[in-house]
Amino acid sequence: MLIDNDVIFSRTKGLTENITHYCPGCTHGVIHRLVSEVLVELGVQDRTVGVAPVGCSVLAYNYYAVDFVEAAHGRAPATATGFKRVRPDMVVFTYQGDGDMASIGMGEIVHAANRGEKFTTIFVNNAIYGMTGGQMAPTTLPGHKTTTCPQGRDVTVVGYPIRMVELLSGLRTPAYLARVSVHSPMHIVAAKKAIRRAFQLQLEGRCFSLVEVLSTCPTNWGITPTAATKWLADNMIDYYPLGIYKDPDQEVG
Amino acid sequence: MAKKLMKGNEAIGEAAIAAGAINYFAYPITPQSEVAEYMTWRLPEVGGVFVQAESEVAVGNMLLGAASTGKRVFTTSSSPGISLMMEAISYMAGDHLPVVIVNITRGGPGLGGILPAQSDYFQAVKAGGHGDYHSIVLAPASVQEAVDLMILAFDLADTYRTPVIVMGDGMIGQMMESVEFPEKYHDPVNPETKDWPLTGAKGRKPRVIKSLFLDPKLLEKNSFDLAAKYAVIKAKEVRHELYKVSNKNRILITAYGTMARICQTAIDELEEEGISAGLFRPITLYPFPEKEIYQEAAKKNIEAILTVEMSMGQMIEDVERFIKGTKPIEFYGRTGGIVPTPNEVKDKVRQMLGAGK
Numbered sequence: 001m002l003i004d005n006d007v008i009f010s011r012t013k014g015l016t017e018n019i020t021h022y023c024p025g026c027t028h029g030v031i032h033r034l035v036s037e038v039l040v041e042l043g044v045q046d047r048t049v050g051v052a053p054v055g056c057s058v059l060a061y062n063y064y065a066v067d068f069v070e071a072a073h074g075r076a077p078a079t080a081t082g083f084k085r086v087r088p089d090m091v092v093f094t095y096q097g098d099g100d101m102a103s104i105g106m107g108e109i110v111h112a113a114n115r116g117e118k119f120t121t122i123f124v125n126n127a128i129y130g131m132t133g134g135q136m137a138p139t140t141l142p143g144h145k146t147t148t149c150p151q152g153r154d155v156t157v158v159g160y161p162i163r164m165v166e167l168l169s170g171l172r173t174p175a176y177l178a179r180v181s182v183h184s185p186m187h188i189v190a191a192k193k194a195i196r197r198a199f200q201l202q203l204e205g206r207c208f209s210l211v212e213v214l215s216t217c218p219t220n221w222g223i224t225p226t227a228a229t230k231w232l233a234d235n236m237i238d239y240y241p242l243g244i245y246k247d248p249d250q251e252v253g
Numbered sequence: 254m255a256k257k258l259m260k261g262n263e264a265i266g267e268a269a270i271a272a273g274a275i276n277y278f279a280y281p282i283t284p285q286s287e288v289a290e291y292m293t294w295r296l297p298e299v300g301g302v303f304v305q306a307e308s309e310v311a312v313g314n315m316l317l318g319a320a321s322t323g324k325r326v327f328t329t330s331s332s333p334g335i336s337l338m339m340e341a342i343s344y345m346a347g348d349h350l351p352v353v354i355v356n357i358t359r360g361g362p363g364l365g366g367i368l369p370a371q372s373d374y375f376q377a378v379k380a381g382g383h384g385d386y387h388s389i390v391l392a393p394a395s396v397q398e399a400v401d402l403m404i405l406a407f408d409l410a411d412t413y414r415t416p417v418i419v420m421g422d423g424m425i426g427q428m429m430e431s432v433e434f435p436e437k438y439h440d441p442v443n444p445e446t447k448d449w450p451l452t453g454a455k456g457r458k459p460r461v462i463k464s465l466f467l468d469p470k471l472l473e474k475n476s477f478d479l480a481a482k483y484a485v486i487k488a489k490e491v492r493h494e495l496y497k498v499s500n501k502n503r504i505l506i507t508a509y510g511t512m513a514r515i516c517q518t519a520i521d522e523l524e525e526e527g528i529s530a531g532l533f534r535p536i537t538l539y540p541f542p543e544k545e546i547y548q549e550a551a552k553k554n555i556e557a558i559l560t561v562e563m564s565m566g567q568m569i570e571d572v573e574r575f576i577k578g579t580k581p582i583e584f585y586g587r588t589g590g591i592v593p594t595p596n597e598v599k600d601k602v603r604q605m606l607g608a609g610k
């Protein structure tokens with residue numbers, strides 16, 4: 001039984017006291033929290049370096065209480081490679097949006113994964129370019145309207161959205177690849193578990209690890225926060241199925 | 254240490270190791286792929302890191318991450334590859350990160366050719382990437398000087414926390430010359446002795462390495478900080494060399510890198526004909542020896558300046574700027590991998606003096 005002053009929920013030490021700049025209902029903040037909780041629980045916060053992307057989460061270093069380097073747009077996996085190769089004793093993660101990774105940074109992520117770099121990537125897929133004001137991303141769903149496809153994404157002209165985890169699963173190099181979501185408490189718990197496994201494998205020096213997190217962008221989807229979580233559940237998961245796609249302990253072919 | 258006969262490209266790699274730089278990132282490109290081949294077997298001997306990246310874009314951004322550790326890091330490449338690194342070089346300048354980038358320059362624009370050229374002067378000296386920044390630019394004229402300037406480059410990069418570009422050309426890379434390395438190699442830098450590298454926020458506040466400043470006042474401050482740093486560099490790090498400069502000179506030739514050596518031959522041969530010319534060789538292209546060139550050009554005996562380059566005329570714009578109209582200035586250059594010969598330089602000097610052939 002709970003006594004009045006028992007703390008059952010508090011701010012994690014992994015985050016600073018700064019108020020985030022994210023829009024109401026944006027799930028970037030939830031993902032920050034999960035990653036920092038994992039770093040604290042694994043006891044590695046004081047030897048971790050984060051690599052910030054260019055995107056809405058460029059200011060991530062204001063919120064994570066760890067050392068941070070800001071990468072150029074899409075290049076976080078190269079920057080993380082450079083850091084981790086020189087300091088293999090440290091824990092390195094990149095935090096990247098879908099425009100950042102699946103568009104301009106496609107080359108860097110594929111090659112870092114293929115080399116089996118021992119860092120962790122948190123890939124935040126909100127199916128849109130958030131920071132620049134809602135343009136089409138390589139991950140924008142078919143028919144979804146954005147400022148650069150006001151009639152909806154036309155797959156006959158721009159092709160289908162890229163499924164990053166599936167694409168990376170095609171590489172032979174061992175890796176940990178998972179897709180999770182943070183639109184409900186149950187999903188948040190599962191997301192944290194995957195993030196934890198990703199960092200654990202890095203700590204063991206086993207493999208490259210990437211967790212794709214389906215995320216909301218109510219502002220640029222043009223809907224309320226509640227409608228956004230529902231929209232994610234109803235539309236994104238069909239196209240982007242959740243699950244563990246690759247794990248070094250269950251290597252196939 | 255005993256002298257060794259070595260190819261320029263390999264000597265450059267060894268010089269980095271001598272400077273304690275054992276973290277190397279590169280992508281193959283002629284005419285300097287031998288550096289990567291050398292580093293492939295040499296770095297493991299000293300416990301170093303070599304990543305063959307997927308592109309020079311990645312190389313630049315790997316350097317950015319690697320430099321954030323506070324350790325000495327570098328790359329070698331050639332013109333088209335250097336263009337791809339401009340993104341990261343701009344970021345690293347804005348981030349105040351130390352890094353050494355070697356450009357064994359080849360002819361351009363575009364894919365150009367694989368033979369020596371000096372057509373990347375503008376790119377190296379005038380920023381090259383976006384934003385208000387400079388890299389220190391060093392131009393060796395021999396394999397030994399390439400070794401010495403590599404070691405200096407890492408010291409300058411560390412002292413000023415800035416990108417340093419060593420600009421050689423294909424000739425420096427391919428030339429076999431006898432070289433001497435320092436008796437004692439520099440120990441790899443210990444990042445814990447500095448107050449900026451990312452070493453993990455243990456018992457201290459987290460550190461951030463970044464170039465984004467959304468508040469214009471802060472961004473302007475970063476530019477002021479960079480400018481203040483460049484002012485110190487200009488005051489303390491200018492280097493140049495004179496050859497046969499005397500009050501008998503009628504012509505002052507300016508040239509850098511291997512082009513300067515060819516001009517020395519031309520000067521020796523002109524001397525035999527009774528024509529006196531001297532050579533002004535900038536070693537630092539940025540900061541340019543501006544006061545020094547002004548003083549030499551202003552001397553009464555100098556009738557005109559001749560700038561010789563393996564380009565269509567790039568350094569000449571700085572020479573012109575710094576001699577402030579005191580003397581007429583002429584240009585001679587060949588490009589595309591064609592190197593001006595001593596005879597061509599001599600003809601140009603004779604023509605300038607109205608002496609015919």
Ligand SMILES: Cc1ncc(C[n+]2csc(CCOP(=O)(O)OP(=O)(O)O)c2C)c(N)n1
Pocket residue numbers: 054055056057073096097098099100101124126128129130131132137
């Ligand atoms: C080289 C370069 N090109 C373009 C931009 C502009 N830009 C900034 S963020 C961004 C898109 C970010 O979208 P995403 O990665 O999906 O992140 P989100 O904001 O949605 O979290 C773009 C195109 C840039 N900063 N640099």
Ligand code: SF4
Pocket residue numbers: 021022023025026027028056126130131216217218219220
């Ligand atoms: S624009 Fe979208 S992704 Fe960016 S903070 Fe707002 S809701 Fe989040």
Ligand SMILES: [Mg+2]
Pocket residue numbers: 097098099124125126127128129130137
């Ligand atoms: Mg996005």
